[in-house]
Amino acid sequence: MATSGSSSEPEHETPDPLREGVREAVLTSLARDLEQRGAPTGRRLFAAGILGVTGALGAVLLLAGHPFGHHPPWHVTVFSTVWAGLLVVALATSFLRVRTPGLSLSSAAEVAILALALAGLCSLACPDRHFLTWWLASRLGSALEAQFGTTAGAICFGLATTIFFAGAATLLVFRRRPQERGAVALPSAAVTLLLAPGVALQAVGQPPSIVVGWLLATAIGAYLGVAAALLARDRLAS
Numbered sequence: 148m149a150t151s152g153s154s155s156e157p158e159h160e161t162p163d164p165l166r167e168g169v170r171e172a173v174l175t176s177l178a179r180d181l182e183q184r185g186a187p188t189g190r191r192l193f194a195a196g197i198l199g200v201t202g203a204l205g206a207v208l209l210l211a212g213h214p215f216g217h218h219p220p221w222h223v224t225v226f227s228t229v230w231a232g233l234l235v236v237a238l239a240t241s242f243l244r245v246r247t248p249g250l251s252l253s254s255a256a257e258v259a260i261l262a263l264a265l266a267g268l269c270s271l272a273c274p275d276r277h278f279l280t281w282w283l284a285s286r287l288g289s290a291l292e293a294q295f296g297t298t299a300g301a302i303c304f305g306l307a308t309t310i311f312f313a314g315a316a317t318l319l320v321f322r323r324r325p326q327e328r329g330a331v332a333l334p335s336a337a338v339t340l341l342l343a344p345g346v347a348l349q350a351v352g353q354p355p356s357i358v359v360g361w362l363l364a365t366a367i368g369a370y371l372g373v374a375a376a377l378l379a380r381d382r383l384a385s
Contacts, residue, residue: 223348230344234263237341252333254321258373259337261316266308266342278349279304279361298356302364305346309368310375313338317376331377335369342369 240256275281282288282304283297292300313335321334346365350358 226344226348230341233341233344234260237337255333255337257320258313258316258334259341261320262309262312262338262369263341265312265315266345269308269312270345279353279357298354298360301350301353301357302360305361305364306368306371309338309342309365310372312342313369313372314376315372317373318380321373321376331370331374335366335373338369338373339366 237256237260241253241260244253270278273281275284279301283292283300288300288304291303316338317334342365343362346361347358350361
């Protein structure tokens, strides 16, 4: 009398040729994907690294040329290092076209990089390396300072310049996708992040109200500049 469970049906094993075929197909697919994506990714990373190092060197030389006699040496070292690191990250994000569903990080990075480049060009053209000193000595800046105080003059300077940098950069490189989240907040945050080390270095030694006011004005100006540029583009397109 046969007992149940004393024997079982033999398991069907996958034939060796089929196993080898699947393995070969997977390896071939991975190799093709690496060939198609790995090489361009490597080239973009290399280019981002080269440009990042070049930009970092330029930032260091730009800061080293400033007559910051009231700064200890480590100030310029720390600020230029932070600036260089942020620039390399922004360039890598831009070159690798980093994005998430609904968030275009690479486009935001491109806006910030261009805004920083515009700020650098304007700083080279400025007759005084202490930008706030130059602004407060100008006719408009001195009038604002006399009427509302130095803090208000610094806030107006940061607000006006950042609106220009962020707005111009947005018009030139940013392309908003339909129903994209963070279309204003993300680029403006990136612009603020890249401009903040330079603002902080310029404001070191000033009263805390000027430091905080200038940084807040930079953040608000970046948001207003991006928003105004996108609004102007939408109005022109309609």
